[in-house]
Amino acid sequence: MSARDLVAALPPLRETAVFLDFDGTLVDLAETPDGIAVPEDLPDLLDRLTEVTGGALALVSGRSVGALEEFLPGFEGVIIGGHGAEQRIDGLLETHPLAGSEALGQLTRAVEALARQHPGTIAERKPTGVVLHYRRVPDLEARLVSRMSDLAATHPGIELHRAKMALELRPDDIGKDIAVGLLRSRQPFDCRKAILFGDDATDEVAMRYLLDHGDLACKVGTGETGAPLRAEDPTELRAALWMWTSGEGSEAWPSKD
Numbered sequence: 001m002s003a004r005d006l007v008a009a010l011p012p013l014r015e016t017a018v019f020l021d022f023d024g025t026l027v028d029l030a031e032t033p034d035g036i037a038v039p040e041d042l043p044d045l046l047d048r049l050t051e052v053t054g055g056a057l058a059l060v061s062g063r064s065v066g067a068l069e070e071f072l073p074g075f076e077g078v079i080i081g082g083h084g085a086e087q088r089i090d091g092l093l094e095t096h097p098l099a100g101s102e103a104l105g106q107l108t109r110a111v112e113a114l115a116r117q118h119p120g121t122i123a124e125r126k127p128t129g130v131v132l133h134y135r136r137v138p139d140l141e142a143r144l145v146s147r148m149s150d151l152a153a154t155h156p157g158i159e160l161h162r163a164k165m166a167l168e169l170r171p172d173d174i175g176k177d178i179a180v181g182l183l184r185s186r187q188p189f190d191c192r193k194a195i196l197f198g199d200d201a202t203d204e205v206a207m208r209y210l211l212d213h214g215d216l217a218c219k220v221g222t223g224e225t226g227a228p229l230r231a232e233d234p235t236e237l238r239a240a241l242w243m244w245t246s247g248e249g250s251e252a253w254p255s256k257d
């Protein structure tokens with residue numbers, strides 16, 4: 001699907017609520033969590049999308065809100081971080097009760113020890129979880145899944161979540177589907193068609209949620225998906241989003257005007 005074909009399948013932007021994943025969707029994946037390069041045009045693109053949607057744009061990411069604020073210092077819109085465990089809405093941050101808990105502290109130290117035992121892996125601390133990255137040592141996957149499953153089993157309320165070359169321990173009562181559902185019930189995200197653009201398993205649950213409610217979903221990159229729309233990669237998606245902001249496309253959708 002080309003950028004133009006993708007935009008042609010979208011409703012008018014001003015009548016849409018837009019949910020955007022970050023890694024692998026807006027920015028290319030990198031070998032390490034800190035190794036990503038934020039595209040030069042991304043801050044302006046997010047500002048423009050926010051303006052045209054009247055603020056109905058949210059970043060919905062597995063990253064912490066703090067990490068996204070560092071990558072996108074000028075962005076003032078809604079940020080859902082930690083897969084839903086953090087929410088920055090109207091500039092106010094709400095965080096899951098397990099943030100800062102002894103349980104998460106213990107697990108974080110255990111995962112950091114695991115990373116030291118397995119050179120090439122990286123432990124990433126988050127306020128609401130901890131990730132073990134193994135992109136540089138993919139052959140260790142089975143072993144690391146087993147060790148992380150054992151760790152998750154030691155703490156009720158924590159689950160192991162699998163993502164792209166990454167294993168995360170996080171609260172078991174969160175998810176991008178829940179976060180998107182919550183935003184859909186609030187202004188200005190309600191009473192509009194909604195779409196989520198995402199690339200990973202964590203996005204698929206939110207896509208399913210939206211599709212089940214008559215909304216839309218777009219997968220970025222290769223791989224299986226429940227989303228009916230697809231962009232080849234973050235570069236193509238950004239090109240499509242720019243076109244969308246300028247009112248191109250939307251041929252399939254009669255405007256409400």
Ligand SMILES: O=P(O)(O)OC[C@H]1O[C@H](O[C@H]2O[C@H](CO)[C@@H](O)[C@H](O)[C@H]2O)[C@H](O)[C@@H](O)[C@@H]1O
Pocket residue numbers: 021022023024025028029030031032033034035036060061062063064124131133135163164165166200202
């Ligand atoms: O929900 P997202 O915004 O897509 O965040 C998901 C995770 O992204 C990061 O990890 C992923 O990207 C890294 C950098 O490209 C890559 O090295 C890693 O293999 C990917 O899993 C981030 O580090 C995680 O905290 C996010 O949960």
